[in-house]
Amino acid sequence: MLFRDRMRRSWTKALRLIGVIASGGGTPLLVGITIIAFSFGYNQLLAWLPNDFPLAPVLAVILGLFLTRHRIRTWITPTDLVFLLPLEPQMGGYFRASLLYTGAIQLFNLSVLGVILYPLYHAKLGTAGPYAVTLLLLACAHTLNLLLEWQSLRLTVSGRWRRLHTLKGLRGVLNFLLSYAALESVWWLAILALAVLGAWYRYWTHAVPRAPYPWRRLSQLEQETVARYYAIANWFVDVPQYKRPLRERKWLIRLVNPWINREAVYPYLFWRTLARRSDLLTIHVRLLAWVLLLAFCWPHPAVITLLTFLGNWMFIVQLQSVGDAVHYPIFFKLMPRPASERVQAIRQISFLLMALFTGFTALVSFLAGWLGGTELVLFLVINGAGALMLNRRKK
Structure with missing residues (x-):
């Protein structure tokens, strides 16, 4: 069966990549720090939670978002628009298998989320019996939402139906x-x-047409899903087949342009590339959120200092790809500028972004009371020295 073969090949590649990531020296340390900090912070949250805290609405928002957002794995490729299109009447079994696979994976994720949230529920809302009934109802709702998401994809063959059905507000x-x-x-x-x-x-x-299937949309969603997985893996190991998608982001370009000297060729090129890359800036934001979340879970000055250094290091590893010639036209290699200017431009960008990362973390930590005056000075000195060291390492 075609779907089974594609699923097996995908999982084989994924498991091989996971094995490479797990064998890296820094990955077990990073995962261990995250798990320990999360456990410690979770226990602190349970102890701090006041009796009048609106826990049910907060958990309902988390669960509602989880039920509303779906990503269906079909493994449809761009070439399928040519080779599978003639077989469209026989593709019903393929897509049913896709829905069964996606539903099984997402129900497993719902179970994991339910286990994580149960201590909060048990502390303020109820016992295990009602919670099991709650999870059963959520599983039924999750299945219906998955089917509705699939119908919305089928309806994208008509622009009118797409505008009507992609409004997920009511479903949310x-x-x-x-x-x-x-x-x-x-x-x-x-x-x-x-x-x-x-x-x-x-x-x-009854409103969904039997044919055609939205082949282009399914192929686009599959490429976005694969790109997202490769982006996560690229944090830990080099993934040559990962192609970073681009976005226009005109608003960000307008914001960056006044601060860029257009006569400085490499800074101008790299800043605009950084603004248009759809993942590099989001990686910076997600790493910042990860550091602040773990700092909330374990608000110790030494831990916050170490997490900030790790966050800067992980981002700088990704940022070096901005200067790779493979992402630019051939004239990039022929540009009559010395290579030292390219290295210097990347160093300036990386140092500025590390300074923003460190400064924002320091501000939040100081306002939250995690760092005192002396501890704040030590934090800035240590991470400033770390930023200089990380920047010097890169060639």
Whole structure:
């Protein structure tokens, strides 16, 4: 079966890549620090949680977002638009297998999320029995949301249907309402919200055309999914087949342009490339969020200092690809400028971004009370020296 073969090849590549990542010296340390800090912070959160804290709405938002957002794995490639299009009437089994696979993976993720959130639920809302019923209702809602997402993809063959159905706001509201009612044990309201989702699915079943399938959209979503996985793996190991997607981001280009000297060729080129890369800036933001989250879980000055250094190091490793000639046209290699200017431009960009990373972390840590006056000075000195060291290492 075609779907089974593609799934097996994908998992073989993924497991091989995971093995390479796990064998790296820094990965076990990073994972260990994250798990320890998360466990410590989770226990602190349970101890701190006040009696009047609106826990049910907060958990309902988390669960509602999880139920609403779906990414269906089809392993459709651009060449399938040519070779599989003639077999479109026989592709029903392929896509049913895709939905079964995606549903199984996402139900497993829901189970993991449920296990993580159970201590919070048990501390303020209820016991294991009602929570099991809540997870059962959420699993049913999750399945309906997956089918509705698939219908919305099928309806993208018509622009009118796409504009109507891609408004996920109503579905998000229903998922929030269902999650909140289930967490508060208001079973009739949870079942009513589930019934509305079921009726919605039943209605759209008759509206979805039997053909054609949205081949281009499915291929695009699959490429985005693979790119996201490669982006995560590229944090730890070099992934040559990973091609970073580009975005126009005109607003960001307008924001950056006044600060760029257009006569300085390499800084101008690298800053614009950095602004248009769809993952490099998001990596910077996600690393910052990761550091602040772990700092909240374990607000010790030494831990915050170490996490900031690790965050800067991980980002600088990724930033070096901005200067790779493979991402530019051939004239980049023929540019009549010395290579030292290219190295210097990358160093200036990396040092500025590390300074922003360190400064924002220091500001949040100081305002939150995690760092005192003396500790703040030591934090800035140590991470400033670390930034200089990391910058000097790069050639």
